[in-house]
Amino acid sequence: MERTRLGNYWRPATLEAALRILVEQAPRLLAGGTDVYPALTQAAAWGAAPAPALLDLTGIAALRGVTRTGGTWRIGALTPWAVLRDAPPAPGFRALAEAAAQVGGRQIQARGTIGGNLCNASPAADGVPPLLILDAAVELASPRGLRVLPLREFLPGARRTARAADEIVTAILVPVAAAEAPSVFLKLGARAHLVISIAMVAASANGRVAVGACSEVARLWEEGLAPIDDVRASAAYRRAAAEELVARARARLAA
Amino acid sequence: MIRLTVNGAPRALDLPGGTRLSAALRETLGLTGTKIGCDAGDCGACTVLIDGAQACACLTPLGQCEGARVETVEGLAATPEGRALIARFHAAGAAQCGICTPGMLVAATELLRANPAPSEAEVEAALGGVLCRCTGYRRIIEAVRGAGPAAEPGAVGARLPRLDGAAKLDGSARFGADLAPADALWLKAVRSPHAHARFVLPDIPAFLAAHPGIRAVLTARDVPGRNGYGIYPHIKDQPVFAEGEALYRGDAVAALVGAREAVERAELPVAWTPLPARHDPEAALGGPPLHAAFPDNVLAEGLVRRGDPEAAFAAAAHVAEGAFRTSFVEHAYIEPEAGFARRIGERIEIWCATQAPAMDREEVAGVLGLPLEAVRIIPSHCGGGFGGKLDAGMQPMLAVAAWVLDHPVRAVWSRPESMAASTKRHPARIAARAACDAEGRLLALDFEGLYDTGAYASWGPTVAGRVPVHATGPYRVPHVRARARAVFTHQPPSGAFRGFGVPQAAVAQEALYDRLADACGMDRLEFRILNALTPGDVTATGQRLAHSVGQRECLEALRPRWAALRAEAARRNAAGGPWRHGVGVAGMWYGIGNTGMSNPSEMRLILGADGRLSFRNGAVDIGQGSATVLAQIVAEALGLPVVAIAQIHGDTALTPDAGKTSASRQTFVSGRAALAAALDLRAKLNGALGWDGARVTVNGEPYAGPGLEGHGRFDPPTVPLDAEGQGTPYATYGFAAQLCALAVDVRLGTVRLERFVAAHDVGRAINPTLVEGQIHGGIAQGIGLALMEEYIPGRTENLHDYLIPSFGDVPPIECILIESPEPLGPYGAKGVGEPALVATAPAILSAIRDATGAQIAHLPALPHRVLEALGHGR
Numbered sequence A: 001m002e003r004t005r006l007g008n009y010w011r012p013a014t015l016e017a018a019l020r021i022l023v024e025q026a027p028r029l030l031a032g033g034t035d036v037y038p039a040l041t042q043a044a045a046w047g048a049a050p051a052p053a054l055l056d057l058t059g060i061a062a063l064r065g066v067t068r069t070g071g072t073w074r075i076g077a078l079t080p081w082a083v084l085r086d087a088p089p090a091p092g093f094r095a096l097a098e099a100a101a102q103v104g105g106r107q108i109q110a111r112g113t114i115g116g117n118l119c120n121a122s123p124a125a126d127g128v129p130p131l132l133i134l135d136a137a138v139e140l141a142s143p144r145g146l147r148v149l150p151l152r153e154f155l156p157g158a159r160r161t162a163r164a165a166d167e168i169v170t171a172i173l174v175p176v177a178a179a180e181a182p183s184v185f186l187k188l189g190a191r192a193h194l195v196i197s198i199a200m201v202a203a204s205a206n207g208r209v210a211v212g213a214c215s216e217v218a219r220l221w222e223e224g225l226a227p228i229d230d231v232r233a234s235a236a237y238r239r240a241a242a243e244e245l246v247a248r249a250r251a252r253l254a255a
Numbered sequence B: 001m002i003r004l005t006v007n008g009a010p011r012a013l014d015l016p017g018g019t020r021l022s023a024a025l026r027e028t029l030g031l032t033g034t035k036i037g038c039d040a041g042d043c044g045a046c047t048v049l050i051d052g053a054q055a056c057a058c059l060t061p062l063g064q065c066e067g068a069r070v071e072t073v074e075g076l077a078a079t080p081e082g083r084a085l086i087a088r089f090h091a092a093g094a095a096q097c098g099i100c101t102p103g104m105l106v107a108a109t110e111l112l113r114a115n116p117a118p119s120e121a122e123v124e125a126a127l128g129g130v131l132c133r134c135t136g137y138r139r140i141i142e143a144v145r146g147a148g149p150a151a152e153p154g155a156v157g158a159r160l161p162r163l164d165g166a167a168k169l170d171g172s173a174r175f176g177a178d179l180a181p182a183d184a185l186w187l188k189a190v191r192s193p194h195a196h197a198r199f200v201l202p203d204i205p206a207f208l209a210a211h212p213g214i215r216a217v218l219t220a221r222d223v224p225g226r227n228g229y230g231i232y233p234h235i236k237d238q239p240v241f242a243e244g245e246a247l248y249r250g251d252a253v254a255a256l257v258g259a260r261e262a263v264e265r266a267e268l269p270v271a272w273t274p275l276p277a278r279h280d281p282e283a284a285l286g287g288p289p290l291h292a293a294f295p296d297n298v299l300a301e302g303l304v305r306r307g308d309p310e311a312a313f314a315a316a317a318h319v320a321e322g323a324f325r326t327s328f329v330e331h332a333y334i335e336p337e338a339g340f341a342r343r344i345g346e347r348i349e350i351w352c353a354t355q356a357p358a359m360d361r362e363e364v365a366g367v368l369g370l371p372l373e374a375v376r377i378i379p380s381h382c383g384g385g386f387g388g389k390l391d392a393g394m395q396p397m398l399a400v401a402a403w404v405l406d407h408p409v410r411a412v413w414s415r416p417e418s419m420a421a422s423t424k425r426h427p428a429r430i431a432a433r434a435a436c437d438a439e440g441r442l443l444a445l446d447f448e449g450l451y452d453t454g455a456y457a458s459w460g461p462t463v464a465g466r467v468p469v470h471a472t473g474p475y476r477v478p479h480v481r482a483r484a485r486a487v488f489t490h491q492p493p494s495g496a497f498r499g500f501g502v503p504q505a506a507v508a509q510e511a512l513y514d515r516l517a518d519a520c521g522m523d524r525l526e527f528r529i530l531n532a533l534t535p536g537d538v539t540a541t542g543q544r545l546a547h548s549v550g551q552r553e554c555l556e557a558l559r560p561r562w563a564a565l566r567a568e569a570a571r572r573n574a575a576g577g578p579w580r581h582g583v584g585v586a587g588m589w590y591g592i593g594n595t596g597m598s599n600p601s602e603m604r605l606i607l608g609a610d611g612r613l614s615f616r617n618g619a620v621d622i623g624q625g626s627a628t629v630l631a632q633i634v635a636e637a638l639g640l641p642v643v644a645i646a647q648i649h650g651d652t653a654l655t656p657d658a659g660k661t662s663a664s665r666q667t668f669v670s671g672r673a674a675l676a677a678a679l680d681l682r683a684k685l686n687g688a689l690g691w692d693g694a695r696v697t698v699n700g701e702p703y704a705g706p707g708l709e710g711h712g713r714f715d716p717p718t719v720p721l722d723a724e725g726q727g728t729p730y731a732t733y734g735f736a737a738q739l740c741a742l743a744v745d746v747r748l749g750t751v752r753l754e755r756f757v758a759a760h761d762v763g764r765a766i767n768p769t770l771v772e773g774q775i776h777g778g779i780a781q782g783i784g785l786a787l788m789e790e791y792i793p794g795r796t797e798n799l800h801d802y803l804i805p806s807f808g809d810v811p812p813i814e815c816i817l818i819e820s821p822e823p824l825g826p827y828g829a830k831g832v833g834e835p836a837l838v839a840t841a842p843a844i845l846s847a848i849r850d851a852t853g854a855q856i857a858h859l860p861a862l863p864h865r866v867l868e869a870l871g872h873g874r
């Protein structure tokens, strides 16, 4: 182990510099590294250790933290889980905070970022359902300018995003109104800590409910599920469990 | 240049920014206290503090540490706060093998700085990112909270902190990956990605020419001796490098050796032709054969027959039968295989993590074609074994490389590689039937076990032999037919894993006994008490048990807790809701040492002319504590404090063969040999012995006589089994009974464990803290077997997808130590390493059935399987 001695590495302090390097060098983007490094380890196990050039975004202070401007909450893409866990800015962010408290252990929560979670686009990404019920949108920057995509458009499928090669995710935007009602998050896994979700549910008192790990990308409850059989659970089980979790999440909100 | 402070000292590192912090700390700064168990964020062994916050050093690019304050275990150990925490870990036995310990200490430090008096839940949340495979976490929680057992001075019977503990706690202990000559070349194995494939290697000179940093591509042709190794002298079937055909995903076909960077970046273009693979032992039965010597793919068969089972079944009042299935279980020691080899003239030396240095020595000698004397194995600290480091997975390959190149060579398996290549617990398919009379007396057992032994023999014959002997469980069953077969498939080799197949069998036997108890309207615990083996009883192999049969005492000791926990479960069930509460019970017995064959241990104790005592102890301590226990025995016998005993450990050049650390045998067999060595030495000395802090004293005077040696040897008396499985397979047995209280969420199928009560007859607890540590760790592994662990090649090849119990999965454990002395054992002691695990999974399944009526027949009981079983339940 200790395999990866990476060569090219940049850690610029500004978004402009980062975008320039991205266009010139086409490196892999790096935030908390909690998905990037495990992927390198897995790849090295069955072949040549990859040595991608890395563009580390963590030096860009402007991409970190939660702020409010007018009617919009802005979560910097580089905001780590620990911040979302400890300081939900409005009642509607409670589901995200509860999700953050169950992502990996403290180590992962301290460094893993919400932007990385979305860009990694795992079907089991715990950040997605809490943001779906917040009607979140993703802000992307490129030398061509900024664009904003609804979260669902940003995530077209498992392990796929709508990000173009020259784009960096800069923030997640949430309408203030959508975050007023309190929300909850329920996660189901096969052990107590460090567990990938078999199914998870985020629900808001405003009636919105989203379910993750039961389809390629998390979905709103009314869209229906498309679960698969895998090592963690059968499809039939996921369907039944999701239904039960949704009922429990609603009950918790009502209590 | 990246500037940071490490443990308070400013450092400037000229490394690429993407370098993992773990690599920078270990390789550039030499701070090997930070361990690497996965390089993927899953195990937390690499946890350090960055600006006071926990981080996985393996996931943190050095570039992100610019200007940061990094603290590692070495730094903490130098502070008063760190030393206080370390002292608590030490006393509580919170470090066993020690590989997770630095991460635990670091994580706990972050917590304690913010919260000096954390609750149990707060400890679990704060340390939840670090996995431990040895301790079951409870003692770690206690140590962090300052609530663990206190240390006691003394010898036999004392809660002496482990003697090798200090080094494990301050980060100075050297594990397999922590030491190597600076100029060592790196070795990377090339492995089959297919379960079964023909392959053609590329043009090697051309490959070498294109890869300047690579010194050699080693293949079967380079093996100077026999290209095969394996546990049994007559079945050396696992090739160092496969020849033309790979038999499982992970089978090694070649190795690249050279400069590290070059080796890691290269991929040998092997041409694979996948072939049909048999993944199922039932399908593999009858061939076509994986190995010509085993035409029907049956590697080994164990059979025990006694009485007339068919007649007994016909006459029985109640019969229960069932089919059960378990999965591959990975040892998941947090330390992956690691070590180095170097050639010294016509000799070879290997430093590695191992459970069996003497066997490694034989394997290496065979593979190199050298006499035994030319091979030296120096065991490193071993970061967990559990049976998985009994097979010489890495050693032959390292030896060949160092020999052929005449240069030191090192290797560290990655986590996915360790998981793919190493042995596993045998998946079992069991069909069994049991019968009792109307009063609940057991009459008959019919047991048929098919054990998937994977692609190579490894310990398959041992498993096939051990299972039928234990199939009745620790009960009187007069009529028995029990058979186990180990069958080759294109799966990873199944080997030795805590219990050698017995835990799988116990799942079946205990489930049937629960049903028989219900059928005759008896309490499940009382049913077991009625049938428990007692002194004078005859086992299914015809062995009359004379002494140290504490099964009944173990079960009886559970009575008060059984009644209380059942009442509590009933009370909580009355309240309704999705959680159904239940209590389960299971018994187990376990033969200590090898089955019906010689397995001696030898110990030497040398008193030098300088008055110093040197204990030549070849028994490797893999975290279970034999170094401490054996010293306690020697100290007791000599009447000296343990500090008087300097140990030389494991090194095959300096210690006699103590046999392997397996079969729960080191306390019993090596302990008895150590006692004999001590008594031998004592007999050569006249007068009262003492210790003046530096030398042994005789009648108060420093010893100044000639060098003396005490020698001890013990080989437990056994009689090999005959064709009907009759004989005396073991000189003594460990006995135990465990209770489990839990709750099942009947709408989600999840299981919440609430408590274990474990009563174990250990003969004599030489060190209660260490015994309890084995019980805790065994229960944790039993929980994994029962509820979550399922290794699937290619799919759960990392600690992300392969789940082992984490903090929060192991509930409080109450240990009750029963001491029914074994006359053959040292001070009456037997063994506990494997017995700790055997009863756990059956007790869990018993409790699930009690709570819900669901009989789980397919392990692990993942939520979807529990829900499915509930559908067919009551």
Ligand SMILES: Cc1cc2nc3c(=O)[nH]c(=O)nc-3n(C[C@H](O)[C@H](O)[C@H](O)COP(=O)(O)OP(=O)(O)OC[C@H]3O[C@@H](n4cnc5c(N)ncnc54)[C@H](O)[C@@H]3O)c2cc1C
Pocket (backbone or CB within 6 Å): A028, A029, A030, A031, A032, A033, A034, A035, A036, A037, A038, A057, A077, A078, A102, A103, A104, A105, A108, A111, A112, A113, A114, A115, A116, A117, A118, A119, A120, A124, A125, A126, A127, A163, A167, A168, A169, A170, A194, A195, A196, A197, B040, B041, B042
């Ligand atoms: C032990 C462990 C447990 C985990 N548990 C969970 C869990 O319970 N739930 C869960 O959802 N996840 C879990 N994860 C996965 C991971 O921690 C999260 O997905 C995390 O949020 C990823 O963030 P990161 O900043 O570390 O991403 P990185 O690893 O740095 O990057 C992830 C991906 O996103 C890209 N990327 C990152 N930032 C940007 C950006 N701003 N713009 C464009 N592309 C970007 C990277 O190129 C990469 O492809 C776990 C991981 C580990 C190691």
Ligand code: FES
Pocket (backbone or CB within 6 Å): B035, B036, B037, B038, B039, B040, B041, B042, B043, B044, B045, B046, B047, B056, B057, B058, B059
């Ligand atoms: S080595 Fe870093 S988490 Fe396992």
Ligand code: FES
Pocket (backbone or CB within 6 Å): B094, B095, B096, B097, B098, B099, B100, B101, B131, B132, B133, B134, B135, B334, B383, B384, B623
């Ligand atoms: S002591 Fe924790 S892994 Fe061994």
